[in-house]
Amino acid sequence: xxxxxxxxxxxxxxxxxxxxxxxxxxxxxxxxxxxxxxxxxxxxxxxxxxxxxxxxxxxxxxxxxxxxxxxxxxxxxxxxxxxxxxxxxxxxxxxxxxxxxxxxxxxxxxxxxxxxxxxxxxxxxxxxxxxxxxxxxxxxxxxxxxxxxxxxxxxxxxxxxxxxxxxxxxxxxxxxxxxxxxxxxxxxxxxxxxxxxxxxxxxxxxxxxxxxxxxxxxxxxxxxxxxxxxxxxxxxxxxxxxxxxxxxxxxxxxxxxxxxxxxxxxxxxxxxxxxxxxxxxxxxxxxxxxxxxxxxxxxxxxxxxxxxxxxxxxxxxxxxxxxxxxxxxxxxxxxxxxxxxxxxxxxxxxxxxxxxx
Ligand code: BGC
Numbered sequence: 288x289x290x291x292x293x294x295x296x297x298x299x300x301x302x303x304x305x306x307x308x309x310x311x312x313x314x315x316x317x318x319x320x321x322x323x324x325x326x327x328x329x330x331x332x333x334x335x336x337x338x339x340x341x342x343x344x345x346x347x348x349x350x351x352x353x354x355x356x357x358x359x360x361x362x363x364x365x366x367x368x369x370x371x372x373x374x375x376x377x378x379x380x381x382x383x384x385x386x387x388x389x390x391x392x393x394x395x396x397x398x399x400x401x402x403x404x405x406x407x408x409x410x411x412x413x414x415x416x417x418x419x420x421x422x423x424x425x426x427x428x429x430x431x432x433x434x435x436x437x438x439x440x441x442x443x444x445x446x447x448x449x450x451x452x453x454x455x456x457x458x459x460x461x462x463x464x465x466x467x468x469x470x471x472x473x474x475x476x477x478x479x480x481x482x483x484x485x486x487x488x489x490x491x492x493x494x495x496x497x498x499x500x501x502x503x504x505x506x507x508x509x510x511x512x513x514x515x516x517x518x519x520x521x522x523x524x525x526x527x528x529x530x531x532x533x534x535x536x537x538x539x540x541x542x543x544x545x546x547x548x549x550x551x552x553x554x555x556x557x558x559x560x561x562x563x564x565x566x567x568x569x570x571x572x573x574x575x576x577x578x579x580x581x582x583x584x585x586x587x588x589x590x591x592x593x594x595x596x597x598x599x600x601x602x603x604x605x606x607x608x609x610x611x612x613x614x615x616x617x618x619x620x621x622x623x624x625x626x627x628x629x630x631x632x633x634x635x636x637x638x639x640x641x642x643x644x
Contacts, residue, residue, distance in 0.1 A: 331394075337367040337593045339586075340388030342381060342409065344401035344425075346373045348503070348532050349558045353578045354399070354424070361586030367593070376502050378405040385409040389416050395593035397421045397585060403428040403470040419592055423585055426470040428607045434592065435604055435613040436585045438576045440471045444478020444527075446620040447553040450572045451525050452482060454551050457491040458524030461515045463508050463537055464499040465529035472499065475529050475555070495519050500533050508536030516544055527553045531561035531573055538569045557621055557630050562641050565623055572622040575629050580616055588614065 331337075339362050346352055355371055362369040370388055374381035381401050388396060389412060396413045398420060400406035407430035410420045419433040426435055451460075462479060465472030486492040496515035500507040508528060515523065521544055528534040534554030541547040547569040554561050557575035564570035592598055603610035621629050631638050 337395075337590055338391070338393045339367055339369045339589045339593060340385070340391070340393035340396045341369055341371040341423075342385045342388060342396060342398045343371065343373040344381065344399050345376050347376070348530070348556065349560075350556050350576075350578060351399075354582060357579055357582035358397070358423075358586055361582045362590065365586060365590045367590050374401060376401050378402045381406065382408055382412075386412060389413060389418060393418060395419050395421065395589050397423045397589050398427060399423045400425050400427050400469075402468045404468075406430070421585065421589055421592065422611070424471070424581070426604060426606050426611070428470060430606065431609055432606055432611045434588060434598060434600070435606070435611045436581065436588060437471070437613070437615055438581070438618045439615045440474035440618075441478040441481065443555055443574045443576070443618045444475040444480075445482050446478075446574050446618060447475075447527050447555065447572065448479045448482035450620055450622060451527055451551050451553050452486060452492070454571065455525040456486070459493050459495045459519065459522055461495060461512070461523055461526045461537075462497040463511050463515075463526060463528040463533050464497070465533065466501060466503045467499040469503070472503075472529055479527055495523065500529070500536070503530060503532055505532050505536035505539075508533035509539050510536075512537045512540035513543070516540060516546075521546065523550055525551045530555040531558040531570075532556070534561060534564075534570055534573075538564060541569075555618075557635060559636050559640055562621070562626060562630060562636060563643065565621070565626065566642060572620055575619045575621045575635070577616070577619070577633060577635070579633070579635075584614060584616065 341358055359369045359371060370391060372384035372388060374384055378401055396418055398406055398409055403426060406427045410427055410430035410432055413420045421434045421436060422432050424437050464476050483492055498511045500511055526537050528537045531554040534552055537552055538547050541550060551571040553572050554570055555574040557573045561570055561573045588598055600612040600614050602613040602615055604613040619629055626641060630636050631641060
C-alpha cells in the first residue's frame with residue numbers, strides 16, 4: 288500500500304514538472320532565453336562579462352602551468368572571465384573540451400593545439416558558432432584561424448645553434464627534436480639548421496643522429512639519446528635538444544655514460560630544472576621565452592577581439608590555408624653568464640631556487 292502511494296506521488300511530481308509547475312502548485316519561473324544572433328551566438332545582456340575559453344594541450348611541462356595561471360589572471364584583470372580546459376595530449380579530448388567551452392557561451396576561443404592539423408576541427412566548430420579563434424604559442428594548420436600569437440620559434444632554434452656552434456664549431460652533432468605533431472617542433476628544427484647547414488656543407492659539422500621525440504616527453508628523448516650514444520659508440524661532440532624537458536632525458540643518458548657536463552647541451556623554456564643544470568654545468572644553455580609578456584599580450588588581443596575590435600598585426604604566417612595575422616615575441620638565449628639578468632631579474636625563478644645546492 289505504502290509502495291503504491293509512493294509510486295503515485297512520484298508520477299504526480301513528474302506530471303507537474305512536465306507541465307512546468309512546481310510541487311506547491313506555483314508556476315516555475317523559467318530563465319528568460321538569451322537573445323541569439325543570426326549566426327547562433329548568444330547576444331550578451333548589457334553589462335554581462337566577456338568570456339574567453341582557453342583550450343590547452345597539456346599541463347605537463349612547467350611552463351604550461353605558468354601560461355594557464357598568468358593568462359587567466361591577465362584576462363580577469365581586463366574585467367573578463369576565463370574558462371580553462373587541458374586535454375592531456377589527447378586530440379579527441381581537446382576537440383570535445385573545445386565544444387564544451389563553446390556550449391558554455393564563450394565569446395572567443397584561445398587554443399594551444401596538441402596536434403597542429405587535428406585542431407583545425409576546433410576552429411571550424413567555433414566559427415560555426417560565430418566564435419573567433421586565436422592560436423596560442425602553437426599554430427593551427429589548414430584552418431581559417433583568426434590570429435596567431437607566439438614567439439619567433441625559428442629564432443629559438445637559431446639561438447640554440449648559435450650558442451652551441453660558438454663552443455663547438457666543428458664536430459659530431461646530435462639533434463633531439465620535439466613532437467612531430469607540433470608545428471613549433473618543425474620551426475625550432477628549421478632554425479637550428481639555418482645555422483648548422485652552412486657548417487655541414489663546409490664539412491665542419493656532421494649530424495650523427497636526428498630524431499623527433501613523441502609528445503615531447505623526457506622518457507622518449509632519453510630513449511633517443513641512448514640510441515644516439517649506442518649508434519656512435521659515444522662519439523658525440525654536442526647535442527641540441529628541442530626543449531628543456533627533452534634535454535632532461537638527454538642529460539640523463541649522458542650521465543649513464545659518464546658524459547654529463549662534458550658535452551654541450553642546448554634546451555629551451557628556462558625550466559627551473561634546466562636553469563639548475565646550467566648552474567651545475569650539465570646543460571649549456573636554454574632559451575627563455577617570457578611567458579608573462581605572452582599571456583598579457585594574448586589576453587589583451589583576446590578580449591579586444593571578443594569585443595569585436597579589428598586587430599591589425601605587422602606579421603602574417605602561412606598555415607597552409609591562409610596568411611594568419613600574427614604577433615611574434617622575441618626569445619632570449621640564456622647561459623651561465625646571464626641567468627641573473629634574465630630569468631631571475633624577471634622573477635621567472637627565484638635566485639634561491641636557481642642556486643639551490
Ligand atoms: C612550446 C615549448 C614547449 C613544447 C612542449 C612547444 O610548442 O613552444 O615551449 O616546451 O611545446 O610542450
